[in-house]
Amino acid sequence: MRPPTTTAPLRQHLWRRSSSSSSSPSSLLLLRQPVRQTTRQHRLFSSATTRRYHQLPALTPPKRPSLLPTPTSTIITLSRTPHHRTLFIQTEPTPNPDALKFIPGLPVLPENASSIEYTSGRQTTNSPLARSLFQLDGVTSVFYGPDFITVTKAPDSLWHLLKPEVFALITEYLNNGAPVVQGEILENEDTKAQEGDSEVVSMIKELLDTRIRPAIQEDGGDIEYRGFTEAGHVLLKLRGACRTCDSSTVTLKNGIESMLMHYIEEVKGVTQVLDQEEEIAQREFERFEANLAKLKGNTASP
Template identity: 30%
Template sequence: MKEYIITVKETNTPAILKFEANHFLTTNTNYEFKNIDEAKASPLAQQLFYLPFVKTVYISGNFIALERFDIVAWEDVQNEVAQQLVEYLNSGAPVIIEEAPATKVAITLYAEVTPNPSVMKFVANKKLVPATFEFKNIDEAQDSELAKALFHFPFVKEVFMDENYISVMKYEVADWNDITMELREMIRVHIAEGKEIVSAQAETTQSNKNPEKQAAIASDDETSQQIIQILEEYVKPAVAMDGGNILFQSYDEELKTVNVILQGACSGCPSSTFTLKNGIETMLKNMMGDKIHEVVAING
């Protein structure tokens, strides 16, 4: 059975709070319920409307967003709501009682070059996965039907997935001009037919690459927390646009060295050293002063 974890995230609208799950809650459809009568198709939404401050319930992909009345502040109730959602989802009760989706899903997929000449990014018009996943070979891809199918192409070296895109790294024997259309169509058809992309058992790259020990250290280390916040806010969105990802690994206070892991298109990219020295390292030095001497990257 899936184990659900809820992360609370603020939105641009103060009255609306987003409760993001680590698994998808719905497929292909977004839902908005204004009251308990409208929520007949969602037992979860109906339960949420018993909370007197809930004004509107939105359910989409891997999150639930709630709009509140002004009678409470989110900071007073958000933890209780998150706990209620975790208990409900882990009970196995249905989120939406929805009709079976059509066999085909409208999907648009386009290929986008990245700074890494060995990696092509395939971007979809919908969210594909709830977190980042990296597969170095077909053995690592046992929990991803799509990744396994991609590895059946002899020229596919690695597969990286995040949000609405899939980055494919190739061996040098193949030329993108010869294989891009074939890969794009294969991925598009797989998604359109509603086939599984990653299973509930698949481990995200965060759980693979960030051991609990490092997480514990980071939670007690103010400098590490500050580095993680800067990477999340300023660096990750930029590297995601290039089809990659960056993870904090550790901070050496004595050497003032930050160790990070590069994934996807960033892993093994010829320009990654330039990006590190002239981008990430410079940014951290400017924002954190003499706490940072160097940033060292490890290819994921």
């Protein structure tokens, strides 16, 4: 039997002793010595490796890419600030089926500014965005709220045809970073405390500003305080989506009037105020309905 090819004298000596008397206690003792030595070295190596392992910095696993598709049709990148930000424009329905609320996710008007409403293209001299929206066939009014834009269409127009064009104009204009209204913007002063206000008027203004106005703005509209009469009636003007809504009377009576009368005993009712143009349009509409009813009565079969 040939000895193993090695350069360690200890291993050669162990091989010679084990080949002569493998069952002797001395040979077994010598055979066990390298095992104990190797085990001790292994333990030392393991403890050193453990210490080195605990000194390494913690590794964080890489983030898995999202598998959800990105809605590119509703995301634009604004360059209004040095750092680019992603803008999500959402649309919400309103109680008025002819009005749609667009929420860009950023302030539309400055803080404490009064809401602005355009009911015709002639009024859009200070708003290029509203002027562009009125050029679309079917748009009848544009309303700017604190953080939303409400667009109202004609009853014979269809939203699935008009909505993509309105959405494209709003996103394109907001992408430029220019304000929606050029020039001076009036502050919201209708519910602001004034000198000479009675205690009842102060309570009405506070209630309108803290409770009623936020609820009306959720529906894409706004209210404007016009005064308090001696008979106990609060004069209000509905704006935005609530102005042309069929349920505007229900909103005034069941919503605003009930809350004001519940908290303030001096309030006896709420009256809606119309501008001169709106009064003329309403009279013409009532006259048209009367003539139509008369015509139907003459042609009706007995």
